[in-house]
Amino acid sequence: MKTLIISGTNRLNSNTLKVSKYYQKILAEKQYETEIISLTDLPDNLSVTDLYGKRSEAFSGILKKVNAADKFIFVIPEYNGSFPGILKLFIDACDFPDSFYEKKAALVGLSSGKYGNIRGIDHFTGVCNYMHLNVMPLKIHLTYINKDLNELGHFITEDSIKFINQQIDKFIKF
Numbered sequence: 001m002k003t004l005i006i007s008g009t010n011r012l013n014s015n016t017l018k019v020s021k022y023y024q025k026i027l028a029e030k031q032y033e034t035e036i037i038s039l040t041d042l043p044d045n046l047s048v049t050d051l052y053g054k055r056s057e058a059f060s061g062i063l064k065k066v067n068a069a070d071k072f073i074f075v076i077p078e079y080n081g082s083f084p085g086i087l088k089l090f091i092d093a094c095d096f097p098d099s100f101y102e103k104k105a106a107l108v109g110l111s112s113g114k115y116g117n118i119r120g121i122d123h124f125t126g127v128c129n130y131m132h133l134n135v136m137p138l139k140i141h142l143t144y145i146n147k148d149l150n151e152l153g154h155f156i157t158e159d160s161i162k163f164i165n166q167q168i169d170k171f172i173k174f
C-alpha cells in the first residue's frame with residue numbers, strides 16, 4: 001500500500017505545501033507512511049514535453065511514483081474559484097487511464113477566503129469521477145488559511161485539528 005500526498009500548486013512557499021506536510025506529520029504519528037509530491041517539482045515545460053503522447057525523462061520519475069501508488073491525498077488551494085490549472089496539467093500529463101484508475105483519494109481544500117475551496121473540490125471531484133478515482137466522501141475545507149497556521153505550520157483552531165484528524169482516521173481505513 002503506497003500513499004502519495006499531492007501538494008496541488010507550484011506556487012513557492014505555498015500554504016498548500018505546509019498543509020501537506022501537516023497531513024504527513026499527523027499520518028506518521030499514526031504509523032502511516034506517505035510521500036509528498038509537490039507540483040513545484042514538475043518540470044517547467046511540462047505542457048510541451050509531456051502532453052499528447054510525449055514523455056520526458058524529467059517527468060518520468062514522478063510518474064513512476066504516481067503509477068505505483070494506490071491511495072492519494074490531494075491538497076488543493078482555491079485559485080479563482082476552482083482548483084489550480086497546474087493540477088489539471090499534472091493530471092493530463094499522467095497516464096490515462098492507468099495512473100488513477102480504480103484507486104482511492106481524499107480531498108482537502110484550502111483558501112485564504114471563507115469558502116475553503118468548496119467549488120474547486122467539487123470541480124476536482126468531477127475529474128476524479130471521470131478517471132474512476134474513488135473519492136472519499138469526507139472532504140475537508142480549510143478557510144482563512146493565512147490566519148489558521150502558525151509559524152511551525154501547525155493549525156491554531158481546534159475545529160481544523162479535529163476535522164483533519166477525523167478525515168485522516170477515515171482515510172487510513174478507506
Ligand SMILES: Cc1cc2nc3c(=O)[nH]c(=O)nc-3n(C[C@H](O)[C@H](O)[C@H](O)COP(=O)(O)O)c2cc1C
Pocket residue numbers: 009011013014015016017077078079080081082110111112113114115116145146
Ligand atoms: C492565482 C490565485 C488565485 C486565487 N484565488 C482565490 C480565490 O478564488 N478564493 C480565495 O479565497 N483565495 C484565492 N487565492 C488565495 C489562496 O487561497 C491563498 O494563496 C492560500 O494561501 C492558498 O494558496 P497557496 O497554497 O498558494 O498559498 C488565490 C491565490 C492565487 C495565487
